[in-house]
Amino acid sequence: MIAANALGFRHPGQSAWLFRDLDFHLERGQTLALLGRNGRGKTTLLKCLAGLLTPVEGTIARDGAVGYVPQAFASPFPYSVFDVVLMGRARHVGLFSTPTAEDRARAREAIAEIGLDAFADRRIDTLSGGERQLALIARALAAQAEILLLDEPASALDFRNQAKLLALLRTLSRERGLTILMTTHDPTHALEIADRAVLLHGGGHAEEGAVADMCAEDRLTALYGLEMRRLEFDAGGRSAAGILPHYGAGYPRL
Amino acid sequence: MTRQGAVFAGLAVLLLAAMTTALSAGRYAIAPGDVLTLASGWIGIGPGRAGVAEPVWRVVELVRVPRMLIGGFVGAGLALSGAILQGVFRNPLVDPHVIGVSSGAAFGGVLAILLGLGAAVLWSMAFAFGLFAVVLVIGLSRRAGQSSILMLVLSGVVVAALFAALVSLATYFADPNSTLPAIVFWLMGSFASATPERAWRMIPILTACAVPLLLMRFRINILSLGDEEARGLGLRVERTRWLALACVTGITAASVANSGIVGWVGLVVPHFARALVGPDHRVLLPAAALLGASYMLLVDTLARSVIAAEIPLGVLTAIIGAPVFMLLLRRSHGDESWRT
Structure with missing residues (x-):
């Protein structure tokens, strides 16, 4: 469970709120998507929820360990995938100790769960963007996180890898009962796996609701300042939905 | 044996060889056999001192062992x-000089020489000013209770420049016939002042600072991910970093206080060790320490045996270190062992 109550944030020394009076409540196994234009506070909200930033107003309640998955692995050191995942155990390793056999076993389990076995000994800088993203998720799993916070997990991936990632996240929430919050620039992703969505309109205006309502055409059009269309189509007998921008409707003025 | 085990066995053999060389080579050459006889005597095997000539054991035990x-x-x-700072600052060009401690310690030592104070006072002043410089760096880098890596490095550069200027000023006022040469030679670095008493003062300080660093080696891995990721993994970043910096400061201040500025060791050796065992600090830190000891012993043996006078240590470490570093960088270029 993770819940926000009247959450508000603005940067120190600035009068404009990024978001304000934001409430939501996510149960175990639910998924929430954070949508909004660049600079409207998606990552900031995620960091507040991860405890990396302190909200200016409001409170956050969580009943489980939080695993923050950054957009990219930023260390200049070419650690092996196994070493990276093992670092997820930091919380469980004392200041003057090193990981135990149990820590290593948990790291191996997490790697196996994500299906990265074959890559365990590879240097992380030799992996593709999609595989690196998976390694970071494995690290959060090794940390025994029950709430996953992902910062644009799919933004650097091709369509096929996006599908794999979404399938993995769906499995983690449905079968493992993980609570998942992710920022994304693709409303289709929200529609695909999320139960709820938060729209950050900027200027302190934020709304939260069921994903179908939040991804209504008029709402998204207002959110992005661009004509957005929802398309329903038949994909092998199963009805699917996608959301596309109508770029040609008039490019925004530069 | 794993590759890692083999590397560590190799490093241990290298260190033993360097130690034997350091005890036997020099202007007064001593046969390695005599060194062995003496060394086994220390652990109660064989005749020990009785098995060698008197000058031999005196030179070995009173001069070369310390x-x-x-x-x-x-x-x-x-x-x-160096390995710790490169990890904590996530920067391959960082060495113990960057946090200002060397320059502060250098100024303390130079001031003591200028004022004509004794060796013990020189040591204490160098150590104290080294600590003071780091406190200054930390004070400058903190803003609203937080301090970023960038601010730390910038403050380090500023404080180092300030103390370097003060060293120049002190050198300018020094008497060219007496204190000036003393200052210049002290700054260039040497272990010539080693005595058993000094060894007993240095070893506990260096050990007390090095042991916590070696123990927290897994935390250094986490710190090397950057503040935010480390915090996201549940680490108290600032506390851990200050502890690491405090220990590094103790080591560097004691080193400069004792033997002047010996550059390049903290920069080159960690790179070399990384090429041998990889970036994981759990194995990198012990490897760097072993390699650093061997490297310093070999360089110091060279410094005191190549020519009749001693070559200043700092000069030699730079002459050897700079080209070796260049080679390492060129070799690792295609390898991208640093993704900067």
Whole structure:
């Protein structure tokens, strides 16, 4: 469970709120998507929820360990995938100790769960963007996180890898009962796996609701300042939905 | 044996060889057999002192053993400090000089020489000013209770520049016939002042600072991810970083206080160790310490045996270190062992 109550944030020394009076409540196994234009506070909200930033107003309640998955692995050191995942155990390793056999076993389990076995000994800088993203998720799993916070997990991936990632996240929430919050620039992703969505309109205006309502055409059009269309189509007998921008409707003025 | 085990066995053999060389080579050459006889005597095997000529055991026990111990510990400490700082600051060009401690310690030592104070006072002043410089760096880098890596490095550069200017000023006022040469030679670095008493003062300080660093080696991995990721993994970043910096400061201040500025060891040795065992600090830190000790012993042995006078240590470490570093960088270029 993770819940926000009247959450508000603005940067120190600035009068404009990024978001304000934001409430939501996510149960175990639910998924929430954070949508909004660049600079409207998606990552900031995620960091507040991860405890990396302190909200200016409001409170956050969580009943489980939080695993923050950054957009990219930023260390200049070419650690092996196994070493990276093992670092997820930091919380469980004392200041003057090193990981135990149990820590290593948990790291191996997490790697196996994500299906990265074959890559365990590879240097992380030799992996593709999609595989690196998976390694970071494995690290959060090794940390025994029950709430996953992902910062644009799919933004650097091709369509096929996006599908794999979404399938993995769906499995983690449905079968493992993980609570998942992710920022994304693709409303289709929200529609695909999320139960709820938060729209950050900027200027302190934020709304939260069921994903179908939040991804209504008029709402998204207002959110992005661009004509957005929802398309329903038949994909092998199963009805699917996608959301596309109508770029040609008039490019925004530069 | 794993590759890692083989590397560590190799490093241990290298260190033993460096120690034997440090005890036997020099202007007064001593047969390695005599060194062995003496060394087994220390652990109660064989005749020990009785098995060698008197000048031999006097030179070995009173001059070379203290010098070997100090050199080995300083080399290990500086290499360890460099590896820690490169990890914590996530920057391959960082060494113990960057946080200002060397320049502060250098100024303390130079001031003591200028004022004509004794060796013990020089040591204390160098150590105290080294600590003071780091406190200054930390004070400058903190803003609203937080301090970023960038601010730390910038403050370090500023404080180092300030103390370098003060060293120049003190040198300018020094008497060219007496204190000036003393200052210049002290700054260039040497282990020539080694005595058993000094060894007993240095070793506990260096050990007390190095042991926590070696123990927290897994935390250094986490710190090397950057503040935010480390915090996201549940680490108290600032506390851990200050502890690491405090230990590094102790090692560097003690080293400069004892033997002047010996550059390049803290920069080159960690790179070399990384090429041998990889970036994981759990194995990198012990490897860097072993390699640093061997490197320092070999360089110091060269410094005191190549020509009749001693070559200043700092000069030699730079002459050897700079080209080796260049080679390492060129070799690792295609390898991208640093993704900067």
